[in-house]
Amino acid sequence: MSDLRSRLKDQNLFRTDSFINGEWVKGDSRFDVNNPANRSKVADVADVGAAGAKQAVKAAAAANLEWRRTSPFERARIVKRWHDLIMENQDDLGVILAMEMGKPLAEAKGEIAYGAGFVEWAAEEAKRVHGETIAVPTPGARGWTIRQPVGVVSCITPWNFPSAMITRKCSPALAVGCPIVIKPAAETPLSALALAELAARAGFPKGVFNVVTGEAKHIGPVLTQSDEVAMIGFTGSTQVGALLMEQAAKGIKRVALELGGNAPFIVMDDADVEKAADGLIQGKFRAGGQTCVSPNRVFVQEAIMGDLTEALAERVKKVKVGDPFEEGVQVGPLIHDKAVERVSELVSGAVSKGAKIVAGGKSLMKEMGGSFYAPTLITGADMASSLAVNEIFGPVASLYPVKDEAEIIKLANATPYGLAAYLYTRDAGRVHRITEGIDFGMIGVNAPMVGSPATPFGGMKQSGIGREGGKWAAEEFTELKFVLLSGIDE
Numbered sequence: 478m479s480d481l482r483s484r485l486k487d488q489n490l491f492r493t494d495s496f497i498n499g500e501w502v503k504g505d506s507r508f509d510v511n512n513p514a515n516r517s518k519v520a521d522v523a524d525v526g527a528a529g530a531k532q533a534v535k536a537a538a539a540a541n542l543e544w545r546r547t548s549p550f551e552r553a554r555i556v557k558r559w560h561d562l563i564m565e566n567q568d569d570l571g572v573i574l575a576m577e578m579g580k581p582l583a584e585a586k587g588e589i590a591y592g593a594g595f596v597e598w599a600a601e602e603a604k605r606v607h608g609e610t611i612a613v614p615t616p617g618a619r620g621w622t623i624r625q626p627v628g629v630v631s632c633i634t635p636w637n638f639p640s641a642m643i644t645r646k647c648s649p650a651l652a653v654g655c656p657i658v659i660k661p662a663a664e665t666p667l668s669a670l671a672l673a674e675l676a677a678r679a680g681f682p683k684g685v686f687n688v689v690t691g692e693a694k695h696i697g698p699v700l701t702q703s704d705e706v707a708m709i710g711f712t713g714s715t716q717v718g719a720l721l722m723e724q725a726a727k728g729i730k731r732v733a734l735e736l737g738g739n740a741p742f743i744v745m746d747d748a749d750v751e752k753a754a755d756g757l758i759q760g761k762f763r764a765g766g767q768t769c770v771s772p773n774r775v776f777v778q779e780a781i782m783g784d785l786t787e788a789l790a791e792r793v794k795k796v797k798v799g800d801p802f803e804e805g806v807q808v809g810p811l812i813h814d815k816a817v818e819r820v821s822e823l824v825s826g827a828v829s830k831g832a833k834i835v836a837g838g839k840s841l842m843k844e845m846g847g848s849f850y851a852p853t854l855i856t857g858a859d860m861a862s863s864l865a866v867n868e869i870f871g872p873v874a875s876l877y878p879v880k881d882e883a884e885i886i887k888l889a890n891a892t893p894y895g896l897a898a899y900l901y902t903r904d905a906g907r908v909h910r911i912t913e914g915i916d917f918g919m920i921g922v923n924a925p926m927v928g929s930p931a932t933p934f935g936g937m938k939q940s941g942i943g944r945e946g947g948k949w950a951a952e953e954f955t956e957l958k959f960v961l962l963s964g965i966d967e
């Protein structure tokens with residue numbers, strides 16, 4: 478067993494049971510959580526199965542009326558306390574995250590702060606849920622809208638941001654008055670359970686905040702199909718998102734889906750090549766390339782292909798790979814060995830069709846004893862190769878030469894995904910034409926990262942439905958009701 482508990486300043490944050498109706502629940506069986514950097518066991522965690530999921534949904538439904546009637550100012554205070562506790566425990570939460578997921582410790586702590594930013598924002602927004610008055614055609618009548626919480630929300634989250642994908646989704650739901658049931662990814666339940674411990678300390682009433690751990694195939698249908706569940710908030714792959722949407726359709730339940738991406742990273746010939754290279758390194762190698770907004774297809778105008786390749790090669794060769802707890806490491810292990818095998822196949826497939834490896838291009842599993850893959854730079858891959866068509870989800874940057882704006886827009890849009898895109902140019906005309914021409918929910922211009930608590934996060938096409946972040950998040954978790962009053966002022 479790993480030494481995670483002993484590394485924590487507050488050992489009560491090491492929780493391995495589900496959190497249901499304010500209690501820690503053991504379940505009938507357990508599953509292992511492993512450290513991808515060395516494959517050692519970190520913990521065994523409760524599998525509460527369908528029965529536990531039902532218990533959690535029932536508890537959330539029972540807490541619903543009280544929580545929605547709680548003053549928004551009181552809800553704001555509790556959510557803000559949760560934020561404060563998360564930040565006070567940033568170091569421990571970072572250690573838990575780095576050990577179960579494998580991102581470097583500094584980056585893991587950064588994720589905790591990023592995720593906490595959404596909690597703080599949601600606490601502030603709890604006080605700003607507004608309706609409107611509307612002029613109606615009937616003489617003497619009045620019309621107005623009110624916004625009310627949708628009810629119990631199931632939140633199903635992925636392993637690549639074990640903390641922030643929970644806080645970004647759950648804090649606005651909680652703030653506007655929705656009780657929640659979270660099902661974290663099997664690889665990374667410990668971050669979710671530590672957040673539950675802090676939620677309990679923050680003072681959420683019993684049943685408002687629940688975390689169920691265990692096998693998705695048993696827990697999932699309860700969370701998508703129980704009568705008491707009003708909405709499903711999901712972050713994860715497009716494939717699972719489609720399945721959950723299908724399950725939710727039976728009860729016409731509301732869905733908010735944050736799904737996969739295939740981000741173009743476009744570098745125009747007027748761009749600052751050094752800044753574009755820095756930006757790509759920052760965006761691409763974060764979380765070892767395992768993010769939904771990770772640059773996946775780097776489109777480079779032909780005139781600067783040589784310069785950019787050179788600038789990148791120099792940088793990629795210097796990216797430090799290693800244990801997440803080692804000082805200066807920029808890329809940790811991938812989530813598990815299968816992920817390394819998948820990335821290896823994508824790369825070898827592209828090479829077999831003529832791609833050239835400029836840097837990296839190999840598994841480091843044997844030499845490093847964990848799920849490591851070398852930071853990689855590739856040129857000359859076929860646009861039809863699996864490497865270009867699929868989410869790479871690994872530390873591999875692949876460059877594609879392009880001629881002009883028309884070709885760039887066409888190629889960028891030649892994917893069923895539409896989450897994030899990046900554009901490097903200093904020409905204002907190009908900024909407008911390209912950002913308006915490409916179908917992506919978020920576009921960073923001369924900026925390699927797009928998410929913040931203030932701004933809308935979400936995708937078009939098969940990358941999802943709905944937006945998290947900013948004022949839009951509260952709208953996702955509220956119903957808009959219209960009231961027509963007549964017969965009073967006649």
Ligand code: NAP
Pocket residue numbers: 633634635636637638642660661662663664691692693694696697698712713714715717718720721734735736737738768769770868896936940941
């Ligand atoms: P995943 O396989 O879709 O899993 C995501 C979550 O869904 C996990 O909690 C998983 O549980 C659960 N799940 C799987 N099958 C289920 C089922 N039949 N019923 C109910 N729940 C089920 O995705 P992942 O591999 O964890 O995450 C990577 C994907 O997430 C990538 O495609 C990435 O682009 C996407 N992502 C999107 C965003 C965004 O904001 N758009 C952010 C981050 C990640 P188990 O772990 O127990 O299987």
